[in-house]
Amino acid sequence: MTIKPADYDLRELRRMADEGELPLDLSASDDGQTAEDIFRLSQREELMKLQTQFLASGSLPEKPYLTLLPSRYGAEVIVFEWLDFLIEKAGFENSSNALSYYEEIGWLSEPACEALQSYMYGFSEVDRFGPDGPADFDTNDHVLSLVYIARLATL
Known part of the structure; x- marks a missing residue:
């Protein structure tokens, strides 16, 4: 069926x-x-649920949203999943630039950004792209990154 x-x-x-x-x-x-559309919608819904939880507790978190990476094992799984998505979509340089941008706008602190960029050294970029090479991030990709940041911040 x-x-x-x-x-x-x-x-x-x-x-x-x-x-x-x-x-x-x-x-x-x-x-x-498509499956990707449905996935993106579920990620936005998750972000809304996290925001609702923060509002129920009395306030939204202050920037930077993620000051340090949690040391729990589950956090590493989330970090690897997120970085794998970033690198597979846009390559190392664009992913590093995106993390720096997230630091600039206050989603990440400097130590969190540096830790994420050091995790990137464990990934391989070889043969990840189609014939057009790495793609640029779009708004949906940044929303997905915010979902990952929110997940890590709530651990």
């Missing part, structure tokens, strides 16, 4: 996942949404 996520509401999808009614068909849905 193939399930198209766009054909169900979120509660139905969760129920199906819990009951093991998979695999999902993540190709474009009837309304033209």
Whole structure:
């Protein structure tokens, strides 16, 4: 049985996942949404939930949002996932520039930015790109980075 996520509401999808009614068909849905579109939407929803949690506690966090990288194992998994996304999308130079930009706008502190850039040395850029080479980041990519920053900040 193939399930198209766009054909169900979120509660139905969760129920199906819990009951093991998979695999999902993540190709474009009837309304033209791709798996990437659905993923981006879920990331924005996660960011909104995190913001709501901060507001419920009385205030939003102050800048920089991420002052230091958490030392927990789970934090390293998030860091590697985020950096892998950045490097795979845009390469080392653009990823390093993006991290520096996040520091400039106050999403990261200088120590957090330096730690993230040092983690980048563990990645390989070889054969990651298509024929057009590395891409530039778009607004959705920066929103996704903010989601990763928020995840790390809440650990």
